[in-house]
Amino acid sequence: MFDPLDLYEVAEANVEETLTFVESNSVGAPEYYENKIDDDSPIDILDLPSIRYAPENVVLCVLRLLRPNTQVNFHADTEGVVSIDSIRKQKEISENVMDEVINWYGPNARLNTVEKIFTKIPSNSLSKDTLLSYYTSVLKHFTDNKDIVKEVTLRISENCGRNAMPSTYREFQINNLKKIVKLFEPSLTNDNLGWKTWGSSLILSNILCDRIDENFLKSFNGKRILELGSGTGLVGISVASKLEEIGVLDEYEIYLTDLPEIVTNLEKNISINQLANRVVSDVLDWTNPESFVSNYGDTRFDVLLISDPIYSSKHPQWVVNMIDNFLSQDNHQARCYLQIPIRDKFANERENLKKLLVDKNFEVVKEMYSKGFDDWGEVKYYYRELKRKSD
DSSP: OOOGGGGHHHHHHHHHHHHTTOOOOSSSSOGGGGGOOOSSOOOOGGGSOOTTTSOHHHHHHHHHHTSOOOEETTEEOSSSOOSHHHHHHHTTOOHHHHHHHHHHTTTOGGGOSHHHHHHHTTTOOOOHHHHHHHHHHHHHHTTTOHHHHHHHHHHHHHHTOGGGOOSEEEEEEOTTOOSEEEEEEOOOGGGOGGGSOOHHHHHHHHHHHHHOSHHHHHTOOOOEEEEESOTTOHHHHHHHHHHHHHTOGGGOEEEEEEOHHHHHHHHHHHHHTTOTTTSEEEEOBTTBTHHHHHHHOSOOBSEEEEESOOSSTTHHHHHHHHHHHHBOSOTTTOEEEEEEEOOGGGHHHHHHHHHHHHHTTEEEEEEEEEEEEETTEEEEEEEEEEEEOOO
16 A cells, blocks of 8 residues: 655655755745746746745645646546636636735746746656655645645645546547546545456447447347446447437447446446436346346347456456357347457466357457557557357
8 A cells, every 4th residue: 555654754855955955035936936047948846836935825726736637548638628717727726826826936937927837837747756755745844734735645646656546537538429438436445446447448449439330230230238347337338328429329228237346336427428327237246147137137138348357367267158148149240349458467368268269159250459558558459359150
């Protein structure tokens, strides 16, 4: 577990050493700022408000400016916010505080206007170590200011990667879909992998929504769709949203499923994307699917959607069992769309999955390899469209 207090000793040494070169004048920012040149170079550590001399509102404002922008497709959205006023509202900065920050930075020619402050600080190129040192020093110095403590704790969490981050919203722009899909992700407590959106689901959503159009639907008779291991629901929500965009969603039965601890958040994301009462979400335990069958009958599904289902040695067998149990026997129309990341650690499990699918008489209709992104960088993936073999 990451504990920001573990960083105090390093933070104190690093930042205090830097600050020994900074002198304060009695009115505003340190005199160091007066020598700053008005240029386009990135800000440095001394451009952040001094924890010794800056007013608390200035520190809080800069901490809020350092909030990451809303993520779109696993990248920070740098184009979604186009005005200073929208940045101010999004990051909860009042006009009075904004004026106070401008006055503080007045001697600094590079940061003496609201436009410079609101663009250069969020787009800073400071290293993670530098920011962590600054954040932990702020946390230590402003222990009595609840707003600063709350904000800097969030910055520390965000700076330490997805596993340490608090609950968050993400946005996804899917190929051939006008609607932006918005998903809520709880913090990843107890290593609950189903609370995070994975790169495989974005790739599969793009592939499916690229294909779904009126001509595709005319050649496809299936009306029952089941997603196995939906997680945050990106694939199923994207497909349902595309069908809604075309105007045929009401003709389909769509079921998004996962384990009990995942389904509550899945239901929330279905509601956020205005699909409540049009898409079903419920529990489907791959080791015990009887309750799902009892609730919804034993009619099989025309389409199965599966993304990133393998993270233990038991999963290949469970996945194949689910495909065999729930995919329609119609070998002309019924399809399983499967997207899997190529992780070195799970090479044996992927090979086992292939073998088990062959043993169960499934064949690959289409296969593609691609690259995409996740929270931890670039990942390679493969996509397979499966059907039952002809007798």
